[in-house]
Amino acid sequence: MAWHYALTIDPAASDDDRDDFADTFTEIDPAAPALNVGELSTQRGDGIFESIGVIDSHAQEVVPHLERLAHSARLCDLPAPHLPQWRQAVDLVAAHAGPGESVIKLILSRGVEHGPAPTAWVTAAAAADFTVPRTRGIRVVTLDRGFDSGAAARAPWLLLGAKTLSYAVNMAAIREAKRRGADDAIFVSTDGIVLEAPTASLILRRGDAFLTPAPTGSILHGTTQLSAFEWLASQGHRTEYASIPASDLATADAAWLVSSVRLAAPITAIDGVPLGGDAEFTAALNAYLLSPRD
Known part of the structure; x- marks a missing residue:
């Protein structure tokens, strides 16, 4: 699977109402290490995710996926994802997906054990041939x-x-x-x-x-x-x-x-x-x- 693009989200910076969340995103090298070794929540599976299909840089069914992400967060006692922030992140990542079929992953984990905030990131990669x-x-x-x-x-x-x-x-x-x-x-x-x-x-x-x-x-x-x-x-x-x-x-x-x-x-x-x-x-x-x- 060839990775196209990745960014992290600062979920603690999304409590206000605004139109642009660009300052809450950090572009990262999708081929480079990105997680702290203390990210025990991910190691333990204590987090949630969504996989969104992408066709020619168009993310499919974004709203239902984000609603399900929020539902999973409630069940797992995670902070509620700020959906406009996540929607903007999805649109940004989808624009880098390129032609053909790709997949966007949304991931929200509880973060570093005893840390101040959860960890969140979004990636885009080429989809397999189905x-x-x-x-x-x-x-x-x-x-x-x-x-x-x-x-x-x-x-x-x-x-x-x-x-x-x-x-x-x-x-x-x-x-x-x-x-x-x-x-x-x-x-x-x-x-x-x-x-x-x-x-x-x-x-x-x-x-x-x-x-x-x-x-x-x-x-x-x-x-x-x-x-x-x-x-x-x-x-x-x-x-x-x-x-x-x-x-x-x-x-x-x-x-x-x-x-x-x-x-x-x-x-x-x-x-x-x-x-x-x-x-x-x-x-x-x-x-x-x-x-x-x-």
């Missing part, structure tokens, strides 16, 4: 998340609805999926309810209806899924948030994992069972997701 999963599809396996569907309400300290830096479990799930001969995974609760993928949201199609697991607090509310549902509704399709039993996965007419950078990847098999697809529809959905969206 042509193959978008066109040929992906195989997935279901994996037990280790929690029942009521865990988020019963134990909010698990931070199940926050996008935290603690992604070791998510990466381990993808490695396990590959060990099982698949490309990705779908988490299910211990009581058999479909949740989400390690780095994506799930959309199922049954007839003319498109379903996604309800964002009850146990999963992230996907920004790309939200945008896809808006497009589907505009095309006359019915969309629905639902509690989906894992047993219903194999009987879906089609399914996709959707995320900000990979976009829509059609699922060709679940736990080794082939699943039908619609290449023409998938191409239309990805064409929409590649169009400029705010």
Whole structure:
């Protein structure tokens, strides 16, 4: 992954109302060391992040991403990000992304242990080439998340609805999926309810209806899924948030994992069972997701 641009944000300098936050940003060399060795919060995963897709220097769905960043901050007891400041930082970094597809990372950690303020930075890098999963599809396996569907309400300290830096479990799930001969995974609760993928949201199609697991607090509310549902509704399709039993996965007419950078990847098999697809529809959905969206 080739890094284009990076800057740090001074979150302590954003408490006032103004139009320009340029003096709160510091450009840094994206290839050089940038973090203090005392940045224990990052080492411990005690922070939050967002990944924003960028098409030809246009950052996609910035407002939903910033709203989710603020939601994660609330769940993690982090200072509320000043959204106009972060929006200006995103626009500045996106301008350096260049042509083609890139990804912007927003990161907010608790900072140096016992330090005066959190640490924040924004980066832009070239995105990987996702042509193959978008066109040929992906195989997935279901994996037990280790929690029942009521865990988020019963134990909010698990931070199940926050996008935290603690992604070791998510990466381990993808490695396990590959060990099982698949490309990705779908988490299910211990009581058999479909949740989400390690780095994506799930959309199922049954007839003319498109379903996604309800964002009850146990999963992230996907920004790309939200945008896809808006497009589907505009095309006359019915969309629905639902509690989906894992047993219903194999009987879906089609399914996709959707995320900000990979976009829509059609699922060709679940736990080794082939699943039908619609290449023409998938191409239309990805064409929409590649169009400029705010």
